[in-house]
């Protein structure tokens with residue numbers, strides 16, 4: 001378990017590419033909704049086309065227009081977002097997450113849940129968790145290989 005924790009740490013560490021000084025404005029209403037629940041906007045790419053949110057159940061679905069690929073510098077780990085990312089959000093916690101994966105060590109790892117304590121984010125990959133400073137996610141990443149026309 002300890003070994004795996006370090007493995008996941010290696011996967012997620014490269015997200016330290018934003019400087020904390022240049023905090024971005026939420027690019028879409030879906031990003032604003034994230035911040036309303038205590039999460040940073042960098043968890044979603046900037047290309048959100050549409051989203052639905054049921055305030056009663058917390059169930060959400062984000063439409064990115066197409067599947068989205070993001071390379072996380074400096075070590076160039078690949079992350080993918082499905083065209084549709086869904087889950088269930090309450091204050092400080094996203095559960096039943098579906099649609100975000102990270103490629104490392106020749107395998108795809110699905111991120112199944114994320115919780116936020118304000119300063120830190122805890123990512124869940126199945127039963128394994130890894131903690132990162134929220135400030136690494138202050139900027140919403142751009143999808144690769146596409147024109148930023150909208």
Ligand SMILES: *[C@@H]1O[C@H](CO)[C@@H](O)[C@H](O)[C@H]1NC(C)=O
Nearest residue numbers: 049050051052053061062063
């Ligand atoms: C946004 O999603 C909802 C629910 O799937 C759908 O009814 C609506 O037409 C969509 N809006 C756009 C602009 O795609």
Ligand SMILES: *[C@@H]1O[C@H](CO)[C@@H](O)[C@H](O)[C@H]1NC(C)=O
Nearest residue numbers: 052053054055056057058059
């Ligand atoms: C929102 O969630 C509640 C509780 O699960 C459900 O009863 C309701 O039908 C949902 N509303 C929509 C518009 O899906």
